[in-house]
Amino acid sequence: QKEVEQNSGPLSVPEGAIASLNCTYSDRGSQSFFWYRQYSGKSPELIMSIYSNGDKEDGRFTAQLNKASQYVSLLIRDSQPSDSATYLCAVSINFGNEKLTFGTGTRLTIIP
Amino acid sequence: DVKVTQSSRYLVKRTGEKVFLECVQDMDHENMFWYRQDPGLGLRLIYFSYDVKMKEKGDIPEGYSVSREKKERFSLILESASTNQTSMYLCASSSGTATYNSPLHFGNGTRLTVT
Secondary structure (H helix, E strand, O other): OOOOEEEEOOEEOOOOOOOEEEEEEOOOOOOOHHHHHHHOOOOOOEEEEEEOOOEEEEEOOEEEEOOOOOOOEEOOOOOHHHHHHHEEEEEOOOOOOOOOOOOOOEEEEOOO | OOOOOEOOOEEEEOOOOEEEEEEEEEOOOEEEEEEEEOOOOEEEEEEEEEEOOOEOOOOOOOOEEEEEEOOOEEEEEEOOOHHHHEEEEEEEEOOOOOOOOOOOOOOOEEEEEEE
């Protein structure tokens, strides 16, 4: 079983709709959870971090964490074509960023 | 803005060659990391470093070594390049451990091809 699992997609969402990206992890001791966005041919960039159960909102992005069920999700409201990218879920067992384990990513396409 | 600079964007090397990948960051970050990224396998941690002259093995250190003689520079060394080391290599840095909001800043990547 992979430590961090994501549906590879592609996930196609109409412009203006909500895109929902999911991630599950295997280590119950995981403490820190991150979502990175990676455009084709570019490096990953951090878009959200979440450490506590519940929701965390930042603009059009909402991260949701459920430690009991070992999943973390990312919602993108009012999806824009510029949101088309691969979204990487990353998990760390320690607070901070050392030794992040990444999922393989979900490719999201926003259809105009 | 944090800048993480990798010395080469594309590199082609022959099997058996010793290969050096260089990474420099300009934000005085304590932590530096080397990942490789392959289709279907995602990002995998090769080595990381918390401080000058310190290094820790990641998940796939075999066939690699690292050097951190100065805080801003972290080098990845392929002792004897093999074709299965053909990959995209990403360097990253972050400002410190136990810091809730310390993101990883990635360089632009080096696409290495070993023939």
